[in-house]
Amino acid sequence: MKIxxxxxxxxxxxxxxxxxxxxxxxxxxxxxxxxxxxxxIRNIYECFRMLGEALLVGKGIEARGHIAPINELLKLKALxxxxxxxxxxxxxxxxxxxxxxxxxxxxxxxxxxSLAKACFEPLQEAVLKKID
Numbered sequence: 001m002k003i004x005x006x007x008x009x010x011x012x013x014x015x016x017x018x019x020x021x022x023x024x025x026x027x028x029x030x031x032x033x034x035x036x037x038x039x040x041i042r043n044i045y046e047c048f049r050m051l052g053e054a055l056l057v058g059k060g061i062e063a064r065g066h067i068a069p070i071n072e073l074l075k076l077k078a079l080x081x082x083x084x085x086x087x088x089x090x091x092x093x094x095x096x097x098x099x100x101x102x103x104x105x106x107x108x109x110x111x112x113x114s115l116a117k118a119c120f121e122p123l124q125e126a127v128l129k130k131i132d
Contacts, residue, residue, distance in 0.1 A: 006057075006060045006061065006062050007060050008057075008058055008059055008060035009057050009058070009060070010058055010131050010132070012057050013054040013055070013057040013058035013127075013131045014054075014128075014131065016050050016051075016053055016054040016057060017050070017051065017054045017124060017127060017128060017131075019050060020046075020047040020048075020050035020051055020054070020124070021047075021124060023043060023046065023047050023050070024043075024044065024047040024116060024120055026043075027040055027043040027044055027047070027116075028113065028116065028117070032106065032109055032110065032113065033106075034103075034106060036109075037103075037104045037105075037106060037108070037109035038097045038103065038104055040109055040112070040113065041090070041093060041094060041097060041104055041108070041109055041112050042094055042097060042098070044090070044112050044113070044115075044116045044120075045087075045090050045091060045093075045094040045112075047116070047120065048070070048073060048087050048090065048116075048119075048120070048123070049066055049069050049070060049073075049091075050069075051069075051073055051120075051123055051124060051127045052068070052069030052070050052071070052072045052073035053069040054127055054131065055069070055072045055073065055076075055127055055130055055131070056068060056069055056072055058127075058130065058131035066091065070087060070088065070091055073087065073123060073127075074087060074088065076123060076126045076127070076130070077126070078119075078122040078123050078125070078126040079122055080118055080119045080122045080123070081118040081119075082114070082115055082118040082119055084119055084123065086115050086119075087115070087119070090112060090115065093108065093112070
């Protein structure tokens with residue numbers, strides 16, 4: 001994982017947060033089927049990763065890869081109805097879908113949707129507070 005120091009960029013960070021919110025809204029509006037499950041899981045993961053990326057950009061850090069943004073997101077203190085540590089499990093599930101050809105079950109996709117509904121908005125608000 002390569003990390004570079006940059007100038008903190010709150011405007012760019014805000015733009016990333018807005019994109020994550022748009023993508024999450026779109027993704028949660030998709031009909032859940034066996035065919036759509038991998039895409040829904042990937043998109044939800046990406047929205048969480050983007051929140052972590054916004055945190056890093058707001059601090060002036062450029063990181064390659066997914067681990068640093070997810071770790072940054074997991075450090076946040078946000079009141080959620082599900083543990084935010086489950087996002088790490090989501091990262092592993094997405095990896096299996098993308099690189100191992102895993103076909104998720106509908107119950108797994110439903111769980112990921114539940115995680116998104118429980119955690120995304122509180123984390124988004126916490127990220128916005130951090131970068132402001």
